[in-house]
Amino acid sequence: MELWQVPLSFSRLRMFPFFDLAHYVASVLALKEQRGVVEVSVRSPLACWFSAMLYCFGGSVLSSLMLGEPPVAFLAKTINILLASSVWYLVFYCPEDIFCRCFSFLPLRLLVAGMKEVTRTWKITDGIAHADIVYKDACLIMVAVGWARGAGGGLISNFEQLVRGVWKPETNELLQMSYPVKVTLIGAVLFTLQRRRYLPVAKHNLVFLYTIFLVVFKVKMMLTRCATSPLAPIEAAVCQMFFGSRKTPSKVKGESATSSNGSSVCDQPSEQHHDGAKKKQAKKTE
Numbered sequence: 001m002e003l004w005q006v007p008l009s010f011s012r013l014r015m016f017p018f019f020d021l022a023h024y025v026a027s028v029l030a031l032k033e034q035r036g037v038v039e040v041s042v043r044s045p046l047a048c049w050f051s052a053m054l055y056c057f058g059g060s061v062l063s064s065l066m067l068g069e070p071p072v073a074f075l076a077k078t079i080n081i082l083l084a085s086s087v088w089y090l091v092f093y094c095p096e097d098i099f100c101r102c103f104s105f106l107p108l109r110l111l112v113a114g115m116k117e118v119t120r121t122w123k124i125t126d127g128i129a130h131a132d133i134v135y136k137d138a139c140l141i142m143v144a145v146g147w148a149r150g151a152g153g154g155l156i157s158n159f160e161q162l163v164r165g166v167w168k169p170e171t172n173e174l175l176q177m178s179y180p181v182k183v184t185l186i187g188a189v190l191f192t193l194q195r196r197r198y199l200p201v202a203k204h205n206l207v208f209l210y211t212i213f214l215v216v217f218k219v220k221m222m223l224t225r226c227a228t229s230p231l232a233p234i235e236a237a238v239c240q241m242f243f244g245s246r247k248t249p250s251k252v253k254g255e256s257a258t259s260s261n262g263s264s265v266c267d268q269p270s271e272q273h274h275d276g277a278k279k280k281q282a283k284k285t286e
Contacts, residue, residue: 059152
């Protein structure tokens with residue numbers, strides 16, 4: 001195979017069963033790392049299973065809702081549901097936690113994470129293609145559905161937390177957007193522009209380059225154990241350019257409290273001096 005044929009062959013990869021299985025494993029392992037999930041798995045296995053399915057198929061649920069389709073359509077994929085359910089059972093109920101211990105081996109964990117990023121690209125492109133069929137040439141809808149299909153698990157995280165009895169509105173992805181959600185949005189924009197012929201790049205080349213970017217940075221972040229997004233410098237430059245540098249309300253509040261405290265402290269000597277003058281005046285009067 002020649003070098004130029006690699007992107008074309010890569011774009012024809014089938015996601016089922018190996019890449020989908022890696023996606024399920026990585027998703028359910030990420031769920032188990034959430035605080036309080038193990039207790040929920042003991043108290044209510046059904047709630048734990050439903051949370052795991054939202055982690056695995058959240059993109060399908062959210063994109064279906066956006067397109068006015070049944071959100072339970074993912075349940076029609078019986079084989080995928082059985083595969084994801086098997087992974088869920090092994091992660092939470094395997095004797096001696098053997099399954100999780102196997103995937104704690106770093107090379108295996110990196111392999112699973114990289115394969116999950118590959119599925120992200122396919123989910124984005126499938127969502128955009130589906131939206132283009134339902135709403136012809138509607139770019140914003142294509143971007144939104146591609147974003148939802150690729151990062152649905154993160155975008156509906158608040159609903160998934162409610163299933164487990166947790167309510168944390170401050171963790172809304174629109175308020176504190178995580179790196180996977182950000183990079184999925186960028187991918188949705190790029191693939192929409194390519195589909196509308198605004199981006200002069202062949203689809204298989206864009207799929208290959210974008211997937212390599214995802215995998216490389218995901219592996220790098222895991223190896224270095226760095227939670228900082230590689231997009232942070234670009235975000236800072238864009239925010240500085242278009243929105244300016246403004247102080248957060250917490251900083252402004254802190255500064256005002258400091259200034260008020262400072263003024264009160266400075267005023268104390270003058271008040272004490274004023275009281276002393278009054279006392280002296282009273283003594284003279286007596």
